[in-house]
Amino acid sequence: MSILTGIEATGTQSDPWPAPTAQRPVTAVVPVPGAKSGTNRALVLATLANGTSRLRGALRSRDTLLMAGVLRALGAEISTDGPDWIVRPAPTTRLAAGARAECGNAGTVARFTPALATLREGDVAFDGDARMRDRPLTPLLGALRRLGADIDGDRMPFTVRGRGRLPGGEVTVDASDSSQLVSGLLLAAPRYDAGVTVVHRGTRLPSGPYLDMTVADLRAAGAVVDVAPPGADGSRRWRVEPGELTAADRAIEPDMNSAAAFLAAALATGGRVVVPDWPEATEQPGRMLPTLLAAMGATTERTAAGLAVSGGGGIHGIDVDLGDFGEAAPVLTALAVLADSPSRLRGIGHLRLQETDRLVALAQELGSLGARITVTDDGLAIEPAPLRGARLDPRADHRLAMAYAVVGLVVPGIVIDDIATTGKTVPDFPRMWTAMLAG
Template identity: 55%
Template sequence: MNSWPAPSVTAPVVATVELPGSKSITNRALILAALADGPVQVAGTLRSRDTDLMLDGLAALGVGVAADPGDPTLVTITPAPLHGGRIDCGLAGTVMRFLPAVAALADGRVDFDGDEQARSRPLGTVLGALRELGAAVDGDALPFTVHGTGALRGGPVTIDASASSQFVSGLLLSAARFTDGVTITHQGPPVPSMPHIDMTVDMLGAAGVPVTVSAGPDGVASRWQVAPGPIRAVDTTVEPDLSNAAAFLAAAAATGGTVSVPRWPEHTTQPGAQIVDVLTRMGCTATRSADGLLTVQGPQRPAAVDLDLRAIGELTPTIAALCVVADGTSTLRGIAHLRGHETDRLAALTTEIGRIGGLCVETADGLQITGVPAGDLRPALWHSYADHRMATAGALLGLLVPGTSVQDIATTGKTLPDFPGMWAAMIGEHDR
């Protein structure tokens, strides 16, 4: 893989960064539109590898997909009878976990495969659940095949979703089209990234599909019920991707600078919004204007933190990068499930932080990172492991460690079409 010389700075970063749409919202909106009772326009659609794979996957099943020639982020989805086809999942968890339930509603054989790294990602839970709900599925990991019959019985199913909240969302998004709907009961350790399930429930409600949510003895949601019925065709505007905002806002924290993001929603179901609270705990100040401009001002040096990141595990690489240069020892907990993401993120972070001279120890459910002054770190080739969040974490540390390179920066195209260009523009190095 080619290496990318990560830009470094000698002064605080001061910038305003315009972000494209949310991947999580985009791919949920596309699924709901494909199963709706009429055509749907999705405005602000993120156009990245993950979302283009979703669009291609829906088109392979017979769904009408048309992007506006003058604005590729304005996409019209026209539902149609679903048929068999081949689906490339790449490394997109939302594709490999959301589309199998849609494929079960198709009339024909649907073959799924993806990148080599994707073949180790856990899928048995959602595929096993589909079998219990009446689908014929060959395989428990990529590559696998769903033999669609044009309908799916549905009904009650009990799963262990402790490895990924996407197992629940992947069933909920199509459930209204199942003959008997669905009742999903989670049994097992706590579900990670619960805000993503909340996002799914909220978006289903906006499409006229109520979800009855019940809590277990601990007061945490553990059962979701959807009755059969139509999914209303509702035009959607996608919010900016707040998870992708994390690395840019963290640049303010790392350099003592100021970074602003326009159109920051006042209310959102995106868990990425919690990066603001994390940065505040690390010593930043954050303000949001009446017109939605979020501004983060960094401290002289980030403060160490003790955080349970179970609900916002996707932010871990960015937060870990800041902890490398924080004042004190940080503990990041509740993220054992990150071992099953695009790569084993806990092992990858421990290795790469050590490679540049940082101090990181892997624990049973997270990381312990002892901060060092940025000047004590050494330049090295930061490996991305084909993981977009790892790549952006390397870019963040590169701001402080001249000579740092990031392997395979192109992997950031999974959720950001031009991360290197945006990063260079942020620090004013357009011609790097």
């Protein structure tokens, strides 16, 4: 008997996509592609470096190709044809007339590149998908103005009128909606005349590990970065000194966020999934996945083959603050609707401002299966309930589409619209999912 129902074993992508139901526990080794967050940070730093850089294992996906496209518009030379990407900084600060930065719905692209545009001579018109016009950018653009930038507009579309330099200095920003607002100021800071001191003052700072990743990548490139301890009022402070960045040959880590759905498949089906090359130490927030999955009933272990996650003892509810790892919320919600006890996911109010309002979308779409999900002030509350098949819309959100596929392993009759949206971070997700099920 085939392990698959609802899809051909060849992994043909269709729209809508019938999510395959597992007929027995999944047992598979699943290599995952390079990290989007690592690839895009590496691309930005390579364009600021003192020579040619090589990125090994770079993720080739919609978001990273958008980043490469914007950096080319800013004058960099980037070859993405092979498995190793080659990056050469712009030979001159002067831009061609009519430069445009098309950011799609990629938050890292929209928030990491405006500071780079201030270091060029000429105007750069920034725009993106309709949803990007609603996502947080105003605090970043305001901060860049206070550091000496000339920018028309407070959100997309806007124009950066580059002068070939940015004075820099100290600036305060409220990054309560996205830590990328701080990373967008820090990454280009070694090229500011006076470097930069960024102070965050706000209700909280979500996704803190991504800022740790930004700091680690800057230091690896040769930047001098000082991070002050959190203030008593919750404020945070970073200082980046002006200086030269060093070109490098860099390997991109596997994307732990993208591994989440595949590892969750082991728990959902009572099987075992191994992800090779799981880093021993990393700044990626995905390092929290083994602990989170174990809390829901999985067994996790590091083996010579990689990180192994096994199920078989049922799926249990969880009560957890995901403020540092909101990217896990969709997959954990998928497991929670299959669990034998209630779950509460906290600290993720900022997910309302992602590719879509993830909290409302999860509650409404999974609610159409019969799931009982309540949107709270800072997250989701999930109660066990009988589930049935239905057609689900990921609302152009890659993480939601992958989460729905996890539920589809257990609940027959789930059909997912626009499965191609997974290409934002996981190229060829339907084929990879089918290959996992085939073992």
